[in-house]
Amino acid sequence: MNSQEFRRRGNEMVEYICQYLETLEDRKVTPSVEPGYLRHLLPDEAPYHGEDWDRIMEDVESKIMPGVTHWQHPRFHAYFPSGNSFPSILGDMLSDGIGCIGFSWAASPACTELETIVLDWLGRAIGLPDDFLALKAGSKGGGVIQTSASECVLVTMLAARAQAIKHLKQQHPFVEEGHLLSKLMAYCSKEAHSCVEKAAMICFVKLRILEPDSKCSLRGNTLTKAMEEDELQGLVPFFVSTTLGTTGSCSFDALEEIGVALQRFPGVWLHVDAAYAGNAFICPELKYLLKGIEYADSFNTNPNKWLLTNFDCSTLWVRDRIRLTSALVVDPLYLKHGYSDAAIDYRHWGVPLSRRFRSLKLWFVLRSYGISGLQNYIRHHIELAKRFEQLVNKDKRFEICNEVKLGLVCFRLIGSDKLNEKFLSGINASAKIHMVPASVNDQYVIRFCAVAQNATEDDIG
Numbered sequence: 001m002n003s004q005e006f007r008r009r010g011n012e013m014v015e016y017i018c019q020y021l022e023t024l025e026d027r028k029v030t031p032s033v034e035p036g037y038l039r040h041l042l043p044d045e046a047p048y049h050g051e052d053w054d055r056i057m058e059d060v061e062s063k064i065m066p067g068v069t070h071w072q073h074p075r076f077h078a079y080f081p082s083g084n085s086f087p088s089i090l091g092d093m094l095s096d097g098i099g100c101i102g103f104s105w106a107a108s109p110a111c112t113e114l115e116t117i118v119l120d121w122l123g124r125a126i127g128l129p130d131d132f133l134a135l136k137a138g139s140k141g142g143g144v145i146q147t148s149a150s151e152c153v154l155v156t157m158l159a160a161r162a163q164a165i166k167h168l169k170q171q172h173p174f175v176e177e178g179h180l181l182s183k184l185m186a187y188c189s190k191e192a193h194s195c196v197e198k199a200a201m202i203c204f205v206k207l208r209i210l211e212p213d214s215k216c217s218l219r220g221n222t223l224t225k226a227m228e229e230d231e232l233q234g235l236v237p238f239f240v241s242t243t244l245g246t247t248g249s250c251s252f253d254a255l256e257e258i259g260v261a262l263q264r265f266p267g268v269w270l271h272v273d274a275a276y277a278g279n280a281f282i283c284p285e286l287k288y289l290l291k292g293i294e295y296a297d298s299f300n301t302n303p304n305k306w307l308l309t310n311f312d313c314s315t316l317w318v319r320d321r322i323r324l325t326s327a328l329v330v331d332p333l334y335l336k337h338g339y340s341d342a343a344i345d346y347r348h349w350g351v352p353l354s355r356r357f358r359s360l361k362l363w364f365v366l367r368s369y370g371i372s373g374l375q376n377y378i379r380h381h382i383e384l385a386k387r388f389e390q391l392v393n394k395d396k397r398f399e400i401c402n403e404v405k406l407g408l409v410c411f412r413l414i415g416s417d418k419l420n421e422k423f424l425s426g427i428n429a430s431a432k433i434h435m436v437p438a439s440v441n442d443q444y445v446i447r448f449c450a451v452a453q454n455a456t457e458d459d460i461g
């Protein structure tokens with residue numbers, strides 16, 4: 001394909017995308033295909049001779065679309081939103097066009113500098129303390145875009161682990177690192193995302209999963225009691241992952257209480273995972289949910305969930321970037337450059353070396369909607385969720401199972417878990433609306449999330 005044809009096909013693709021999004025409602029939300037469906041429809045080998053573009057696009061509609069779950073559908077209410085908007089799509093297009101790999105400042109200065117600036121913008125808008133911003137005079141903090149919240153949790157745990165081992169090594173210079181590692185203990189609530197457990201597996205550290213209170217909130221006392229018990233056993237608490245807006249029921253750990261309690265445990269890294277809810281903190285009336293952030297060492301949220309930005313765009317801020325990168329720095333000669341000391345090299349902030357120009361789409365979104373536009377978007381989703389909550393409350397057969405603070409409503413039919421399972425699988429089998437279950441306080445509940453950018457009350461009623 002030459003640029004002449006790309007120009008034409010690009011225009012056609014934009015048209016196809018607009019058509020797709022404008023007529024989404026006419027499609028079923030979920031596909032009705034069996035595993036392996038596509039194998040029967042496509043050849044066993046890649047074509048030896050290049051094919052005509054029209055033929056390829058025909059297959060998109062006839063073979064791919066029948067197997068697509070339409071996450072942007074107005075009646076898709078499963079999981080959390082998958083951020084999407086036209087400015088964001090255009091940002092990814094431009095990033096692909098530029099096609100740079102911004103692993104160091106020198107590898108593409110704008111790629112690094114825009115990321116730092118945009119993360120400062122967003123961090124400030126969310127209400128993070130100045131210590132987390134990179135461009136504040138004397139600040140040691142800063143933000144970075146990762147692929148996913150799971151990666152944010154992993155790299156902060158890696159950093160906390162490196163810090164803890166370094167500290168223990170100073171106290172016990174003749175004890176092997178492997179032995180010191182076996183003493184480390186991380187903590188999270190039962191309601192935390194499974195990525196914390198995965199991070200602990202990868203880091204090869206123990207993880208103690210704690211019981212939250214009746215509102216699914218991890219409390220300071222529960223945490224410190226567990227940490228004290230473990231210390232008596234000779235273990236070393238080193239990392240706590242709290243959640244603001246849990247995946248199951250959008251509950252909030254008692255961050256401030258935990259932060260205060262951790263003052264007695266200096267050196268323990270406090271992470272805040274706010275993958276979904278963090279985006280909502282751009283609204284002044286919701287900033288109270290961030291209370292206690294001043295005690296945290298790191299914070300992550302996913303604009304690719306609830307801030308109209310396409311996957312992947314998971315933002316992480318740390319209070320001390322040296323503590324983060326000291327766990328991740330390797331420095332071969334071919335990656336060194338003349339400004340290594342003066343500039344940020346994001347390759348030291350995560351696992352991969354190569355990185356896309358992801359800040360472009362976030363920059364486009366922040367500029368074209370403005371903070372006020374994004375606030376309105378968040379508020380609209382919260383209104384839809386409250387409306388749905390009202391409707392459920394009016395019907396005596398149902399009960400609400402969470403405190404609806406943001407865009408997620410958990411509800412169930414009054415009756416057994418079995419009954420609710422049957423009810424939900426009936427709904428999902430219709431393919432007209434899609435929701436997923438969760439377990440809240442050991443009960444089977446159905447999650448309803450406001451998801452589509454322009455969903456209206458009619459989509460709820």
Ligand SMILES: *Cc1c(COP(=O)(O)O)cnc(C)c1O
Nearest residue numbers: 148149150193246247273275276
């Ligand atoms: C969605 C979610 C995650 C996982 O996000 P990925 O970006 O898919 O890794 C982690 N934590 C919470 C609280 C979430 O809601």
